[in-house]
Amino acid sequence: MTEHRAHFDAEIVFVNGGGLSARDFRLDLPAAASGTPSEERILEEQFSEDRIAQLLIAHLGLALVQSVELSKLRIVEEQHRGSRGVPQSDTEGSTQPEAAAASPRRVVDLSHTIRAGLVTYPGLPAPTITPHLTREESRSHYAPGTEFAMDVLTMIGNTGTYLDSPFHRYEGGADLSGLELAELVGVRAEVLHLTDAASRGIPASVFYDRDVAGAAVLLHTGWDAHFGTPEYATGSPFLSEEGAQYLVEQGAAIVGIDSLNIDDTESGGTRPAHSLLLAAGIHVVEHLTDLGQLPARGARFTAVPPKVEGFGTFPVRAFAEL
Structure with a gap:
């Protein structure tokens, strides 16, 4: 599911005096259904200034707001950053917490691959991989058709992730x-x-x-x-x-x-x-x-x-x- 955010300037006035001004504020927008869930998308005309003002107040946790005026409003395709009051979605298109019940667990690998010669941090040694026992050599140690590879990895602890x-x-x-x-x-x-x-x-x-x-x-x-x-x-x-x-x-x-x-x-x-x-x-x-x-x-x-x-x-x- 594509994620969208609203960009705008805002002038907020409180009923008990005072106010806030915002310039080029960015706010996550919830998905607006258009047809089936697989076709969900956000269209600018589906979010009025009043609706975005409500989301802004919820995100900032404001109380006693008298008025919110928005200007330079535009909606862009952009990854969510975690605005309060907006259900967060995963990359499969489901919102939480419903996603936990409706979708299987998904695992995201966050690690770089370590390989011989990898430079992680400039100036530190790169890892080397050398054989201790090759598959060919191992054949003389095991039953016919059985072979193993045993290798030696030499590296500094500050390698990869x-x-x-x-x-x-x-x-x-x-x-x-x-x-x-x-x-x-x-x-x-x-x-x-x-x-x-x-x-x-x-x-x-x-x-x-x-x-x-x-x-x-x-x-x-x-x-x-x-x-x-x-x-x-x-x-x-x-x-x-x-x-x-x-x-x-x-x-x-x-x-x-x-x-x-x-x-x-x-x-x-x-x-x-x-x-x-x-x-x-x-x-x-x-x-x-x-x-x-x-x-x-x-x-x-x-x-x-x-x-x-x-x-x-x-x-x-x-x-x-x-």
């Missing part, structure tokens, strides 16, 4: 063997679609309308489109120090991003997001991909590394269940 445990940043922090599975499996996801953000640093304010306590906060910047290319290394989006501090205060469980690093790697070596999040026991997952397939709310996120003692970072098979 990986999870940082507190030990990665702090000597006394929990290593990979000390992580609780309950904090990594089926965690409620809050997905922030930020592909049209005007600046690289993601501020705390983008989280204010989300319930991030105990959630996997996934930052969809679209930077994964550059993964494996020279462009991936510079100019990538990151979580600001204020944003990290807010997520710590609110008790997020996991923070993931689809860019080069959760921190600004061009800041001269400071790593406030890593420092704040990992000190609070909040796991960091970097180099995610395909976050654009997830709804703003309603998915369950899983990212589990192997149980390695004395190790702080390792690739994960990250995925979301819808």
Whole structure:
């Protein structure tokens, strides 16, 4: 199902005085049925200014509104960002929570493929794969018709899509063997679609309308489109120090991003997001991909590394269940 959003300017007046002005505001629009559910689409004439004003008031949680005047209204085909008061739909066209009952579970892979020679982070060694026992050699060890391949994978923990445990940043922090599975499996996801953000640093304010306590906060910047290319290394989006501090205060469980690093790697070596999040026991997952397939709310996120003692970072098979 195609998703649409309304773009407009707004002037809001309250019955008890005061008002709000908005410029180039963007608001998710619910699907308007036209025929069968498979033919659902949104048409501009099906959404009056009054209807969009009602959605705006619900999204902002406003009370005692006297009037809403909209101007420069246009409706565009655009992925939903999670406006309050608008049922969120998955990519199969069903709304939640009805989708849980009507549609089978769908799993979205959020991990990059690891292969020999892959450059994840410029300057770090690429993985190598070498045979320990080839299929041909194994034939002399097993019954006729039985053969195996055994290979050796050599790589740094920071390869592909990986999870940082507190030990990665702090000597006394929990290593990979000390992580609780309950904090990594089926965690409620809050997905922030930020592909049209005007600046690289993601501020705390983008989280204010989300319930991030105990959630996997996934930052969809679209930077994964550059993964494996020279462009991936510079100019990538990151979580600001204020944003990290807010997520710590609110008790997020996991923070993931689809860019080069959760921190600004061009800041001269400071790593406030890593420092704040990992000190609070909040796991960091970097180099995610395909976050654009997830709804703003309603998915369950899983990212589990192997149980390695004395190790702080390792690739994960990250995925979301819808």
